[in-house]
Amino acid sequence: MRVRLLAEEGAAETPIALNELDRELPGDWRVTWYRGVLALATGQADEAVSLFDACLSMLPGETAPKLALAFALECAGKPAASWYDVVWRTDRSYVSAAFGLARSGRMSVLDEVPATSVYRVAAQVALAASVVRRPDVAALRPSDLVAAAERVAGQTALDPRRRDLLTAEVLGGALTWLETSPPPKDLRLADAPFTEQGLRRRLESLFRRLAVAAESRQERHALIDRANAVRPRTWL
Structure with a gap:
C-alpha cells in the first residue's frame, strides 16, 4: 500500500x-x-x-x-x-x-454503459455535450440537437444547475447552427421553438435562473451579462 x-x-x-x-x-x-x-x-x-x-x-x-x-x-x-x-x-x-x-x-x-452503472449519467452527459462541442456544428441535423437536449433533460439524477448549463450549451450550439441554416418547421428544442427568437428567449431565461443561484457576485454578474447578450432584440 x-x-x-x-x-x-x-x-x-x-x-x-x-x-x-x-x-x-x-x-x-x-x-x-x-x-x-x-x-x-x-x-x-x-x-x-x-x-x-x-x-x-x-x-x-x-x-x-x-x-x-x-x-x-x-x-x-x-x-x-x-x-x-x-x-x-x-x-x-x-x-x-x-x-x-x-x-x-x-x-x-x-x-452501452449499463443503466445500473454509477457512470451512466456521465456517459449520457458526454454524449450530449459531444454533439455541440464538435468543430463542424453546421453539419449537424436539427434532430441531433433535439436528441442532445432530450438526453440532458432525461438525466433525472443530474444536478439541476449542471442540467441548465448543458441545456444552455445545446441551445447555444443550435443558435450557431441557425447562422447557416433556416429554422426547421414545427420543431422545438428544450421546450422552445427552434427559431432564433425562441432559442434566445429560452437561453435568456436559463441564464437568469442560473444567476439567481450563483455562488458569487462575479458569477452572477457574468450570467446576467450573458442573459442580456443573448436576449432577443425588441422595440422596448
Whole structure:
C-alpha cells in the first residue's frame, strides 16, 4: 500500500521503495504494475507501455492489465482502441474502457454503459455535450440537437444547475447552427421553438435562473451579462 501511494503521487523516493519491495517479493507482478503507475505519474508514457505489457504477459487472462496497457498507449499517443475494445467486450463493468473508446472517436459506445452503472449519467452527459462541442456544428441535423437536449433533460439524477448549463450549451450550439441554416418547421428544442427568437428567449431565461443561484457576485454578474447578450432584440 505504501509503494502504491508513493507511485500514484510520483514521489521521488518511489524507485527506492520499489527496489526494496522487489527484493522482498521477487517476481511479484505488483512491483511491475507499480513501476508502470509511477511511469504514468511522472509522464513517461512509453516506459509505462513496456511495463504494463510485461504485466499482461505475467497475467495473460486478466482484464486490468489490458485496460492499463490501453491507457498507457493512449497517453503515449499510440493506437489504443483495440485494447479498449477487448476490455469492453469482455466486461462491461470496466466503464473506463467505454470512455477510452469514446476518446478514440467511438462516442456511440457510451450508450452501452449499463443503466445500473454509477457512470451512466456521465456517459449520457458526454454524449450530449459531444454533439455541440464538435468543430463542424453546421453539419449537424436539427434532430441531433433535439436528441442532445432530450438526453440532458432525461438525466433525472443530474444536478439541476449542471442540467441548465448543458441545456444552455445545446441551445447555444443550435443558435450557431441557425447562422447557416433556416429554422426547421414545427420543431422545438428544450421546450422552445427552434427559431432564433425562441432559442434566445429560452437561453435568456436559463441564464437568469442560473444567476439567481450563483455562488458569487462575479458569477452572477457574468450570467446576467450573458442573459442580456443573448436576449432577443425588441422595440422596448
